[in-house]
Amino acid sequence: MSKNMELARIFAEIADVLDLTGANAFKVNANRKVARTLEEAGEDLAELARTDPARLRDIPGIGDSSAKKILEFVTTGKVAEREELLASIPAGVPALLQIPGLGPKRVRTLWTEGGVDSVDTLRAKLADGSLGGLPGMGPKTLKAIEESLTFLDTTRGRIRLGEALPVALELIAYLRNAGAVTRISHAGSLRRGKETIGDIDIVASSTHPAALHEALRNAPGVSKVLVSGETKTSIRTAHGMQVDLRTVADAQYGAALLYFTGSKEHNVRLRERAQKMGLRLNEYGLFKEDATAKGTPQERGEQPVAATTEESIYEALGLWWIPPELREDHGELENQPPKDLIDTKHIKAELHCHTTASDGTLSIAGMVDQAIARGFHTIVLTDHSRSQAQANGLSIERLRAHIAEIRAVAAVYADRISVLAGSEVDIMVDGTLDYPDDVLAELDFVVASPHSALRAESAVATERLLAAIRHPLVHIIGHPTGRIVNAREGLSPDIALLAREAAKHNVALEVNANTMRLDLRDSHVRMCVEAGCLVAIDTDAHGAGDFDQLPYGIATARRGWLGNSQCVNTWTRAKLGEWIASKR
DNA sequence: GCCGTTTTCGGCCCGACTGTTTTCAGTCG
DSSP states (O other), X not given: OOSHHHHHHHHHHHHHHHHHTTOOHHHHHHHHHHHHHHHHXXXXXXXXXXXXXXXXXXXXXXXXXXXXXXXXXXXXXSOHHHHHHHHTSOTTSGGGGGSTTOOHHHHHHHHHHHOOOSHXXXXXXXXXXXXXXXXXXXXHHXXXXXXXXXXXXXXXXSEEHHHHHHHHHHHHHHHHHTSOEEEEEEOHHHHTTOSEESSEEEEEEESOHHHHHHHHHTOTTEEEEEEEOSSXXXXXXXXXXXXXXXXXXXGGHHHHHHHHHOOHHXXXXXXXXXXXTTEEEETTEEEEOOTTSOSOTTTTTOOOSBOSOHHHHHHXXXXXXXXXXXXXXXXXXXXXXXXXXXXXXXOOEEOOBOOXXXXXXXXXXXXXXXXXXXXXXXXXXXXXXXXXXXXXXXXXXXXXXXXXXXXXXXXXXXXXXXXXXXXXXXXXXXXXXXXXXXXXXXXXXXXXXXXXXXXXXXXXXHHHHHHHHHOTTOOEEOSTTOOBTTTBOOOOOOHHHHHHHHHHHTOEEEEXXXXXXXXXXXXXXXXXHHHTOEEEEEOOBSSGGGGGGHHHHHHHHHHTTOBGGGBGGGSOHHHHHHHHHTTO
């Protein structure tokens, strides 16, 4: 398993304690940024520190000091600065920062003046009323803290993209019905297609914003109104999801959408760029900066340089268009995103799906009909191999009968769609495949996937997957890490190495579009793009509705800067057919 | 702590909302 998450926690802890002890805010931020970099890295940075420390130092945001700490962790298993910092304050204090409404200043007040040294003592002191009279802590603040604690008891943390998007779209439809909406969109990490979402952001322009804010406060399923102003409303749903609505005049909509889509880091870079150009960027527009004038440009009623659309703002900043999924400060201001960035409408083939032969819910013909309905020219049926007993995996005998059945259906559909006989074959612990080669050769197509031993060491996992990539009959490595979003970390092989080897062997690495998987993940896709290997985006459909998960896989691939030409699912029937045949 | 189209030193994005305050600090995104 990768050490990135463990290291990220260490840097986050360092940042928290520095923050609580009143250290330089920029130093705090620098540590937070390193934590974020570690969380989002596609490769194991501890491993990188071991093998190529110079490259570690080249990663933006990681300077000498942080690189040293990562190296220290690699050699000793800990970071002395973190140990010292944590020892300097009561163990339960940093956790107080997780409570909504409590930042470093209030936590410090609670701790040093109120004797609060943990969440438990906070609870007790709130209950016995002994916190009244602390500076800046009036009755409303204390009540808000109490409510936050109750909320934390029931919260589920970040939710999956596939859960959040339907809720957001439903709310947007509801707000549209409330009237007075000119333009409206989801924003934030949801619009950027991140695999998990903290809260749902909605931006709207409206002729009667007050009506819109009232509609959200009264929306079905609202359990609490958190914030309610003239331009901003935040509510919490009964399911514990927070929804923020921001309204602006229509002429400012582009600036607002840009701002609330983020990411924060992308916005900071845009504003720095604006500043250098003598401009000021905020959620109302891009303005000429006038340091001598009082107040904000929008307060002075100044005409913005650009504001109505996101496109106009990027253009005025001398930048190319940057799609929302790429706005992470991952080089999108320095390098132009691919002009043929992958899009759902480009997908013309499903290469990994299941039927009732193993654990799917539709027949062969049923799945083929679904593919035709989506305008695909090719579908490969890939039921589970024999080791997947719990998924009704096919014995060799059953596989042969299934192949015959697929061929019969294929003949019926031949003039409308290519129907191919494949299998999702388990990659065994030792890297061999679950059927002998002569059986695999009877199939048109092979997706090789890991399903077991998903806690193996990184180096072991790498060798196991490399063996599958080198197998001459394999087309795709399915969900290469086996991770489940928010639930199972899965394997952490050396993806860069796998991608280079896949490029050499003309094998595609899969982006499994199922919202539970999204595997490969965004940062891994970026490594595939850099290595130039083929990528497949498949839904791994087990029934009709699963085909609709494709956009989640597309979002993940876009976040990895994947272009059309590198994705086998976008190829023409003929070109795809040639690649498939080349493995036989 | 990080970084460089003015910089190896001296900066480091911008505004809404709330609560506790007489003009602003703290938090959040």
